Amino acid sequence: MAYDAQDIASDEALMVLYANGDRQAARALAERVTPRVLAYAARMLGGDRAEAEDVAQETLLRLWRMAPDWRQGEAKVTTWAYRVATNLCIDRQRSGRRKGQVTLDDAPDLADGAPTADQRLQDGRRVAALEAALAELPDRQRQAVVLRHIEGLTNPEIAAVMDIGVEAVESLTARGKRALAAVLSGQKDALGYEDDGHAG
Secondary structure, eight states: OOHHHHTTSOHHHHHHHHHTTOHHHHHHHHHHHHHHHHHHHHHHTTTOHHHHHHHHHHHHHHHHHHGGGOOTTSSOHHHHHHHHHHHHHHHHHHHTOSOOOOOGGGSOOOOSSSSOHHHHHHHHHHHHHHHHHHHHSOHHHHHHHIIIIISOOOHHHHHHHHTSOHHHHHHHHHHHHHHHHHHHHTTTTTTTOOOSOOOO
16 A cells, blocks of 8 residues: 555555554554654653653563554554553552652743743643643543643543543543542632632
8 A cells, every 4th residue: 555545544554554564553552642642641740752652662561562462453553552541550559659740841832923931831731730630640541631631532432542431431431520529629719710700
């Protein structure tokens, strides 16, 4: 299959091509999967970019190792990758190797041109506050919230990643959202979400 045709191939088809020796298919699949796994791992690890890069790299290595045994139609590549990344993140959290501190340096760089320095600083504070609030959630709630509301997976996809039922996903997501709101509620002024009408 020519490389331009791979641009429209499914992740699963690219896996089969790679398993059959097509290195361009591997490159195309890595370009699709790596950014998503990296962003997910960074959120799961409290913004620790170096640890997240290690998780993303290990996830891809495991994907390549199991490619010859891949059975198309049994699972989505992204579901499998999120599940592996989740387990790797949990292992790192349990081992205590991650720092767990989020700083403004961890906030994503914004494109030049639009926001002022003050706006960028405020956006950085908001990102850091969200990352810190996510880090305070219990592991399973954080996983469900990140997969649903940041990564955009459906509840059945999350259930497959977390190996739980859809109702459990809904419960974890709802509890996680409530916990996030509670953590962030006292920070509205500091984050620039102050109410204009305090007097009622």
